Amino acid sequence: MSTQDNLPEVPREPEVLREPVVRTGMFGASDTGDTSGYGGLVVRRAPRPVTPRPYGGYFDDIADGLERVFGEEYADAIERVVIVGDEMTIHVKRERLVEVAKHLRDDPALRFELSLGVSGVHYPEDAGAELHSVIHLCSITHNRRVRVEVSCPDADPHIPSTVGVYPTHDYHEREAYDFFGIVYDGHPALTRIEMPDDWEGHPQRKDYPLGGIPVEYRGAEIPSPDQRRSYA
Amino acid sequence: MSATYDETTEGTVYTVSGQDWNELIEELAGATDQRLVINMGPQHPSTHGVLRLVLTLDGETVTEARTVIGYLHTGIEKNMEFRTWTQGVTFVTRMDYLSPIFNETAYCMAVEKLLGITDRIPERAQAIRVLMMELNRISSHLMAIGTFGMELGATTPFLFGNRERELILDLFEYITGLRMNMAYVRPGGVSVDLPAGAVDKIGEFLKIMPQRIKEMRKLLDANPVYLARTKDIAYLDLTGCMALGITGPMLRAAGLPWDLRKSQPYCGYETYDFDVPTATSCDVYGRYLVRVAEMEESLKIVQQALDRLAGAGLKGKPVMIEDKKIGWPAQLALGPDGLGNSPDHIAHIMSSSMEALIHHFKLVTEGFRVPAGQAYVGIESPRGELGAHVVSDGGTRPYRVHFRDPSFTNLQAVPATCEGGMIADVISAVASIDPVMGGVDR
Numbered sequence: 001m002s003t004q005d006n007l008p009e010v011p012r013e014p015e016v017l018r019e020p021v022v023r024t025g026m027f028g029a030s031d032t033g034d035t036s037g038y039g040g041l042v043v044r045r046a047p048r049p050v051t052p053r054p055y056g057g058y059f060d061d062i063a064d065g066l067e068r069v070f071g072e073e074y075a076d077a078i079e080r081v082v083i084v085g086d087e088m089t090i091h092v093k094r095e096r097l098v099e100v101a102k103h104l105r106d107d108p109a110l111r112f113e114l115s116l117g118v119s120g121v122h123y124p125e126d127a128g129a130e131l132h133s134v135i136h137l138c139s140i141t142h143n144r145r146v147r148v149e150v151s152c153p154d155a156d157p158h159i160p161s162t163v164g165v166y167p168t169h170d171y172h173e174r175e176a177y178d179f180f181g182i183v184y185d186g187h188p189a190l191t192r193i194e195m196p197d198d199w200e201g202h203p204q205r206k207d208y209p210l211g212g213i214p215v216e217y218r219g220a221e222i223p224s225p226d227q228r229r230s231y232a
Numbered sequence: 233m234s235a236t237y238d239e240t241t242e243g244t245v246y247t248v249s250g251q252d253w254n255e256l257i258e259e260l261a262g263a264t265d266q267r268l269v270i271n272m273g274p275q276h277p278s279t280h281g282v283l284r285l286v287l288t289l290d291g292e293t294v295t296e297a298r299t300v301i302g303y304l305h306t307g308i309e310k311n312m313e314f315r316t317w318t319q320g321v322t323f324v325t326r327m328d329y330l331s332p333i334f335n336e337t338a339y340c341m342a343v344e345k346l347l348g349i350t351d352r353i354p355e356r357a358q359a360i361r362v363l364m365m366e367l368n369r370i371s372s373h374l375m376a377i378g379t380f381g382m383e384l385g386a387t388t389p390f391l392f393g394n395r396e397r398e399l400i401l402d403l404f405e406y407i408t409g410l411r412m413n414m415a416y417v418r419p420g421g422v423s424v425d426l427p428a429g430a431v432d433k434i435g436e437f438l439k440i441m442p443q444r445i446k447e448m449r450k451l452l453d454a455n456p457v458y459l460a461r462t463k464d465i466a467y468l469d470l471t472g473c474m475a476l477g478i479t480g481p482m483l484r485a486a487g488l489p490w491d492l493r494k495s496q497p498y499c500g501y502e503t504y505d506f507d508v509p510t511a512t513s514c515d516v517y518g519r520y521l522v523r524v525a526e527m528e529e530s531l532k533i534v535q536q537a538l539d540r541l542a543g544a545g546l547k548g549k550p551v552m553i554e555d556k557k558i559g560w561p562a563q564l565a566l567g568p569d570g571l572g573n574s575p576d577h578i579a580h581i582m583s584s585s586m587e588a589l590i591h592h593f594k595l596v597t598e599g600f601r602v603p604a605g606q607a608y609v610g611i612e613s614p615r616g617e618l619g620a621h622v623v624s625d626g627g628t629r630p631y632r633v634h635f636r637d638p639s640f641t642n643l644q645a646v647p648a649t650c651e652g653g654m655i656a657d658v659i660s661a662v663a664s665i666d667p668v669m670g671g672v673d674r
Contacts, residue, residue, distance in 0.1 A: 046604070084605055085345065113474050116610065117641060119621045119634035136608050136619060136636065140474075140488070143495055147608060168477025171644055194305040194673060203310055204632075210314050225314040231598045231628045 019044040022125045045125055051083040058144050059088045065109040066090075066100070089147045094159050097150050101165040104137060104148070112137035112146060115166035120176035122205045130154040131182050135162065135169075152182065161187040179204035242269075266290060270655075274303045278383040278659045281669035285646070285662070289655060297650040297658065299643050304673040312633050316599030317343055318560060320630055322415045324620075328637060328671030329412060330375050333368040334613040335671075336417035337361055339633070341498060342622040343419040345607040347600075349553060356541065356549040357421035358499045363434070363537035364407070364416065365499075366530040370441070371400040372614035373523045377448065380520070380663040384461050389451055396444045399437055406433055409564075419600075421552035424564040431542045438535055445527055452520070462517035466649035466661035469514045476648065477641045480616025481526065482665065485511045485518035492612040504533050516664040523666075526614075558600050561592040599628040615639050615666055637671040 023043040054060050063081060067074050077096035082089045092100045104112045116136040124130055129151035137146050152159050161184035163169045173184040174193040181202035184190055192199060201208055212224030222228075237246045237259070248256055273284035282303035288296035308327055312320045324339045325332040344350050378393020401411040407430050408414035408423070416423050452458050468478070470486040483490055491508040493501040509525030511518030540546055552559045561581070565574035581589040604626035610619040616638030623632040642665045649661040 085348070085607075087607065089606075114479075115477055116608075116617060116619050117477065117636045119636070121606075121623055121632045121634075134606075134621065136610075136621065138610075138617075140490060140495075145496075145608075145610075147606075166477070167475045168641055168644060171640060175640075192302075194302040196302070203307065210310060225311070228314070 019047055020127055021045075045127075048080065049082050049084075050080045055081065055083050055088065057086075058142070059083055062088065062090075062110060062144070062146055065107055066103065068109075069103045069107055087145070087147060089149050091149045091151070094150045094152055097148075098160050098162055098165060100148065101135070101162045104146070105165055110139065111141040112139045112144075114138040114140055115162075115168050118162075118169055118172035118176050120180035120182055120204065122180055124154075124206045126151070128153050131157055131159075131180055133159050133176055133182055135166075157181055158183050158185050160185050161190075163187055178202065181205065267295075272658070274300075279662060280379070280667050283643070283662070283667060283669055283672075285658065287650075287655065287658065292654050292656075294650050294653055294655055294658060297647045299646045301640075301643065301669070301672050304669045306674065308674045309633050309635065312630050314629065316628055317419055317602055317630060318595075318599055320633065321418055322413075324633075324635070325413045325415045326670065327635060327674050328613070328615070328618075328639065328668045330372045330668050331368050331613050331615070331618075331671075332413055333361075333364045333417060334611060334618050335635070336415065337365060337499070338609055338611045338613075338618050338620040338635075339622070340417050340419045341611065342607045342609040342620040343602060345609060346602045346605055346622060346624050347419070347558065348603070349420065349555065349558065352553055352555070354421055354550045354553065355500070356425075356546045357551045357553075359537050359540050359546060360422050360426065360551060361417055361499050362501065362504065363534055363541065364404075364422075366533045366537070367400050367403060367434075369530045369614045370527045370534075371397045373527050374400075376614070376663075376666040377452075377520065377523060380660075380666075381452065381458075383659050383663050384458070386451075386458070389448065392444070392448055392451065396441070396448075399440065403430075403433060403437060406430060409566075418552070418560050420555070420559045421550070423552075423560065425551045426541065427566065431538060434534065434538055438531060438538070441531055442528070445524065445531075449524060453524075459517065461657075461660055462520060462664075463513070463515060465516045465653070465657045466664055467514050468645055468649050472645070472648055476644050478616065478645055480612070480614070480638050480642070481519050481522040482642060482645065483616065484509065485522045486514045487512040492610055492617060496610070498609075498611060504536050506530075506532050516660045519664045523614075556587075556591045557595075561588070561595055601626060601628055602630075610636070613638055615668070615671075616642060635671075635674060637674065639665075639667040639669070639671040640674075643667050643672060 021042055022045045025039050025041055055063060066078060070077050077093060077100055079091040079093055082091070104110050116138055119134045121132040121134060122130060123132060130153060132149055132151045135148040137148060150159055159182055161173055163173060164186070171193060173187050174190060176182050177184060177190050178192040178194050179202055191197065195203065210226035212226055214224050215222045237244050246256055246259065268289045270287045270289055271284065272287055273279040274282040279285065284300040284303065286298045286300060287294050308323045312323050315323070320339060321336050324335040327335050344353060374393040374397040378390040381389025404414060405411045407426055408416040468482065468486065470488055473483045473486050479490070487510055489508045489510050494508055506529045509522050509529060511521050563574040563577040564572065581592050602624040604624050606621065606623040608619055608621045610617045617636065618638055619636030621634040621636065622630060625631040645665055646662065650658045
């Protein structure tokens with residue numbers, strides 16, 4: 001054994017540090033000095049979770065099925081897979097979404113015939129992937145569930161439409177467009193569905209205020225819900 | 233007097249306000265247009281609230297049917313992002329107002345999944361949830377069948393349906409304090425245990441109800457007028473249902489026994505004995521038969537849940553998770569001015585336990601934190617799969633809550649079931665979907 005082997009391992013920079021900074025300081029005080037001692041705090045974005053193989057349960061079967069149909073292109077279509085509890089999320093590159101959805105629906109080993117629709121989520125801190133479009137799929141043949149997640153940057157809010165694969169996405173994509181401003185390219189009639197046609201803005205986005213008026217209750221003024229203290 | 237009209241670029245637009253159909257017909261007598269576009273709703277009594285249908289007619293045949301929704305959009309999902317996780321229940325219960333217990337349960341199960349406490353929910357709370365859900369399923373189906381009868385011109389099914397539904401609403405009032413929008417199911421369990429006498433009251437209901445369902449069946453099952461209006465109407469087969477994402481009685485009337493209570497059980501449904509009724513006719517009549525049979529199956533489940541709750545195994549057991557960081561601290565009791573905080577509990581936190589007071593204060597003002605992540609829970613509501621997609625950023629408020637409401641999705645079947653049929657059958661088709669606009673628009 002050489003001396004080299006006995007030397008303590010030099011700690012490598014943890015991956016967390018490479019994530020972009022999302023917040024500094026503790027209480028967001030910018031005008032006055034922060035006396036809490038947390039003024040120098042730097043909070044970085046949590047690293048994007050990736051679950052390594054084996055996933056366990058039927059999740060491996062789904063991943064195997066996708067690997068089989070995509071072959072070498074698997075890594076090009078599937079960004080990452082996350083398993084939490086009994087739920088599997090497949091993050092798909094938006095360029096390949098329609099292809100992935102088709103395979104998920106048609107491949108005999110996958111057979112996700114039923115889609116439970118599309119749900120949008122807005123993550124303003126997730127730079128470059130602010131808008132997420134989440135599809136919940138269910139296989140009646142195999143009695144399985146899987147979630148397909150696609151993201152797009154706020155500056156280019158385009159995601160290919162999956163109405164051609166799952167016609168039920170018609171209303172759901174209109175809803176996600178209405179609430180988040182995600183433009184589903186190829187949707188037969190992408191119009192607002194819940195808000196009036198001439199509404200400005202997309203109300204479920206995090207930068208869209210809730211609005212509201214303060215309420216007087218027994219002589220005290222209760223601020224509107226969006227002005228109340230948040231503990232998050 | 234003649235019907236008023238305006239000349240627009242689309243053609244002549246007549247405004248009909250009721251009791252002026254004859255004038256309209258006279259006005260149209262000399263018209264050469266073959267195509268008539270009728271705007272049905274959002275204030276039409278047979279459109280289940282504020283659904284608007286734009287129908288293009290060729291004679292009496294519907295050539296195009298389009299749905300317009302959004303008239304009841306109240307921003308529930310957005311509002312929940314500014315309230316605590318527990319307060320969210322009060323919002324979701326108001327979405328699909330005919331099946332509030334299902335909204336609450338789906339939401340609470342999703343929150344519990346994120347908290348990782350699904351296995352720790354007390355068995356008694358699960359049994360109460362099942363009991364309440366099945367009672368709610370019956371009341372929702374009664375409303376569906378009753379209003380459907382009225383929309384076809386038969387008032388007795390409506391009266392019967394509402395009379396029976398009233399029995400269930402009375403039970404709800406007795407158990408939760410409210411007839412509708414009760415916010416009874418909470419993350420971690422249910423808000424309050426069954427009050428004394430509830431088991432007896434539900435037992436009485438279970439004695440009356442089978443006979444009442446039989447009366448409804450006698451009235452409609454073989455009624456020639458009803459059959460003529462429902463058989464082979466609004467046909468939608470299994471392929472159509474799958475493509476359009478249709479679930480619930482519509483899917484089961486197309487022959488697929490897909491019921492989440494059986495295929496992906498939750499709340500202990502795997503331990504109850506019941507069947508999944510199906511029909512193969514794919515039409516309005518089949519959907520009616522499935523709903524009635526489901527009410528009968530629900531009665532079986534209610535009986536079993538009641539036996540468990542009254543039995544020695546679950547009697548007096550807790551109905552809220554025994555976790556001081558999550559379990560809602562308030563214990564309710566019926567006082568002279570209605571349901572409110574129990575005096576015993578107030579005495580406990582105010583004078584005997586400092587720790588209980590701290591937990592109470594923290595949970596009520598701030599709420600509990602939910603680990604960051606996302607969860608999806610789907611349950612079988614009376615109308616199909618009700619899904620709750622809940623996202624947390626680790627805070628005390630939901631980051632995003634999205635509901636996959638079955639009414640919203642099922643409404644997409646309107647063009648597929650109405651186009652090519654008669655205008656009178658549009659009423660049947662929409663009623664057989666049983667959309668609740670509060671759930672559609674949220």
